[in-house]
Every structure is written in structure tokens, then in C-alpha cells.
Amino acid sequence: xxxxxxxxxxxxxxxxxxxxxxxxxxxxxxxxxxxxxxxxxxxxxxxxxxxxxxxxxxxxxxxxxxxxxxxxxxxxxxxxxxxxxxxxxxxxxxxxxxxxxxxxxxxxxxxxxxxxxxxxxxxxxxxxxxxxxxxxxxxxxxxxxxxxxxxxxxxxxxxxxxxxxxxxxxxxxxxxxxxxxxxxxxxxxxxxxxxxxxxxxxxxxxxxxxxx
Numbered sequence: 306x307x308x309x310x311x312x313x314x315x316x317x318x319x320x321x322x323x324x325x326x327x328x329x330x331x332x333x334x335x336x337x338x339x340x341x342x343x344x345x346x347x348x349x350x351x352x353x354x355x356x357x358x359x360x361x362x363x364x365x366x367x368x369x370x371x372x373x374x375x376x377x378x379x380x381x382x383x384x385x386x387x388x389x390x391x392x393x394x395x396x397x398x399x400x401x402x403x404x405x406x407x408x409x410x411x412x413x414x415x416x417x418x419x420x421x422x423x424x425x426x427x428x429x430x431x432x433x434x435x436x437x438x439x440x441x442x443x444x445x446x447x448x449x450x451x452x453x454x455x456x457x458x459x460x461x462x463x464x465x466x467x468x469x470x471x472x473x474x475x476x477x478x479x480x481x482x483x484x485x486x487x488x489x490x491x492x493x494x495x496x497x498x499x500x501x502x503x504x505x506x507x508x509x510x511x512x513x514x515x516x517x
Contacts, residue, residue, distance in 0.1 A: 306331065306411040307426070308506060309419035312433035313468050313479065314382070315440035317490040317498055321433055322415035324499040325506060329413070334405045336416035336423070337385065339398050341376040342366050344384030360388040364397040379448055379455070379463070386467045389417075390474040399423070417471055420482035429509040431502055432481035435491040437464050 308325055312318040319335055326333035344354060346363030353359045375381065388394050399422075406412050406424040414423060420430035435443075441461035448455055471479040481487060486505040490498045 306428045306510065307406050307424050308411070308413040309406075309424050309427035309430045309482070309485075310413065310415040310433060310502075311417055311419050311421075311431070311479070311481065311485065312415075313417070313435075313440065313471065314464060315444040316433040316435045317443075317495070318415045318431075318433040320495060321431070321488075321490075321499055321502045322413050325502060326413040328503060331411055331413050332405070332408070333413045334402070334415075336398075336402050336414055336419065338371045338376055339401065340385040340389040340394070341381050342370045342373075343388050343394060343398075344381050345370065345373065345376055347384060347388060348381070354384045354387040357391040357393055360391050361393045361397060363388070364394060379444075379453070379460075383463065383467070386470050390470055390476075392476045395477055417479040418477040420485050421480065422477045425482065428513065429506040430482050430485040431488055431505060432485040433488050433490060433498075433502075435489060437461060437468065439491045440464055 306329060310318045310322040323333055343360060343363045346366055347354045347360060350363060352363060402423045406414055420427055438461060441457060441464045445457045445460045486509065488501055488505060
């Protein structure tokens with residue numbers, strides 16, 4: 306079974322994807338980490354993330370880099386949003402994601418183009434969303450826990466800028482797949498959001514079994 310979980314930053318898609326992977330015993334991939342790894346390489350090599358050739362040059366990395374906690378930093382996240390807009394970067398990472406999705410038994414992947422590009426044949430597709438302010442408050446709380454003094458206004462501005470880049474890029478823009486189930490987590494607890502996600506997956510897979 307392949308489960309695609311898409312949505313903008315801080316919507317809760319990662320938490321939901323990990324919970325679904327645990328429930329169904331499936332491997333999980335946060336595809337955003339791939340772009341964050343590229344961003345980290347760009348920074349390490351002192352390249353320019355806005356130049357496509359520089360970003361492509363940073364696409365060759367070992368899987369162990371995905372375990373680096375620094376990839377979760379807000380600075381790397383900003384770089385990742387920039388490099389992910391380059392078509393050649395997305396092409397370089399496409400097959401890596403496809404192989405993960407179509408491994409024996411299936412997988413759970415979360416990102417911004419899983420249900421539309423990486424796994425359009427997924428058995429269940431979810432698009433997780435929440436209001437920009439709610440997402441900014443969540444991200445702001447995370448950053449404060451890490452010792453950052455960034456303001457909520459700055460985080461909100463970054464969230465909106467990232468949404469704009471992700472939804473208007475020329476290739477694989479962030480958007481719900483036509484057959485994705487929408488889940489708004491703005492006013493849901495983590496447990497409630499996970500329960501709702503499980504119910505949506507169960508409903509989708511049950512419908513497939515019942516169809517002729």
C-alpha cells in the first residue's frame with residue numbers, strides 16, 4: 306500500500322505520515338529532507354541556491370545525511386524551498402523517491418508533490434492543511450524550543466513566502482491531487498488529526514476493495 310501525504314510547511318503532514326507508517330507497518334520517507342539535504346550541500350560547498358547548476362551539483366549525497374538534525378533548521382528550510390523550485394533538481398531526486406514509494410509492500414511518503422507527481426497511483430492520498438497563522442505559531446514554538454529568538458511575524462512572513470514559492474513554481478507546484486482527501490488540522494489536536502487521517506485512509510482503501 307502506498308500512502309501519499311502532501312501539504313504546506315507546519316501543517317502536520319510529517320507527524321501524520323509517521324503515525325500512518327507506524328500503524329500500517331510501512332517505511333516512511335519525508336521527501337522534504339531530500340531537498341533539505343541538497344540545500345545543506347549547497348551551503349557547505351558555498352554555492353548559490355538560486356543558480357540551478359549549483360543546486361544540481363549538490364544533489365549527490367549519501368542517505369546518512371538525512372539523519373543530520375541540522376537539516377531541520379529554519380535556515381536550511383529556506384534554502385530548500387529555493388532549490389526545490391529548480392526543474393533539474395526535482396528531476397535528479399524524482400527516481401529516488403519513486404523507488405522508495407514502489408518498494409515491495411509499499412510506503413508512506415510526505416511532501417508537496419507526492420500524490421500529483423511522485424506517486425499518482427498511490428492507494429490513498431491526503432492533503433493536509435492549516436491556516437498560515439496556525440502554522441506560523443507551530444513553527445515559532447518549535448524554533449523557540451531550539452533557542453531561536455525569531456519573532457512570530459518573521460516566521461509568518463517566511464511561511465507565506467514559502468507557500469507562494471511552492472504553489473507557483475513552474476514544475477510540480479504544491480496542490481492537492483484531484484482525488485486527495487483534504488484534512489484541515491488548524492483546530493485539531495495531534496491525536497484527533499491522526500485519527501481523522503486513519504479514517505480517511507481506511508475509507509479510501511475500503512472503497513477500492515468494494516469497487517468492481
